[in-house]
Amino acid sequence: PQMFPGVAHFHTVRVAQPAGMYYTTEFLNQLCDLWEMRGSGLTNMHGATGDIVLLGTTTPQLEEFYFELTHKMNNDLGGSGSNLRTPASCLGDSRCEWACYDAQELCYQMTQEYQDELHRPAFPYKFKFKFDGCPNGCVASIARSDMSFIGTWRDDIRIDQEAVAAYVGGEIQPNGGAHAGKDWGAFDIEKEVIDLCPTECMWMEDGKLKINDRECTRCMHCLNVMPRALRIGNDRGLSILVGAKAPIL
Secondary structure: OOOOHHHOOOOEEEEOOOHHHOOOHHHHHHHHHHHHHHOOOEEEEOOOOOOEEEEOOOHHHHHHHHHHHHHHOOOOEOOOOOOEOOOEEOOHHHOOOOOOOOHHHHHHHHHHHOHHHHHOOOOOOOEOEEEEOOOOOOOOHHHHOOEEEEEEEOOOOEEOHHHHHHHHOOOOOHHHHOOOOOOOOOOOHHHHOHHHOOOOOEEEEOOEEEEOHHHOOOOOHHHHHOOOOEEOOOOEEEEEEEOOOOOOO
16 A cells, blocks of 8 residues: 555445436436545446446545435445345336336346345355346346346247248348348348257248247247247246356356
């Protein structure tokens, strides 16, 4: 500390993020102004936990920061250390057509239920909840948490055969137009959808797309490529995966 007084103290602060990470400009301005005054001004939006991570402040500023954040801004601290980390969810029903359950609501309820475990270490090691509204896994719950909540469905994928024909005929752009702007050639349903199915449960028959739903693993690839032709089923819910996080998406 004598040689490097500027970093003699370097506390990192975690701030609880709202479910789905929705912010108002007013809140972000307040938070940045507060951190400029009480800390280094460096932020990480967001850390692997999902929290807003504020990097670097001194010990005397901690209680001052906490008071203003919780009493004046009405925002809670995030979880850190050997306890429950702040739960995080995707946008869920609020924005996404693939959502199979209300991920934001479940994230909020679980946060309220386990609020004490966020701030008073009660676990032997850190523990994370993550909430993915569908198998696309935009929160990467499997890779980033110990208990994953992943939306899914139990009935068949809904197929609009007219839209399938429109994709094959080039009338509708695949991938929602995300790959527009470059000549990728004509859409090839065999090459771009059927042959990429991990369980080989899809095929074309008499000009119609067929799916053996009993073999489908809900990888979402076909639905993402042809969103106007394929839709998730109506019997929706979620799967809960418990265990150490995996190093994959």
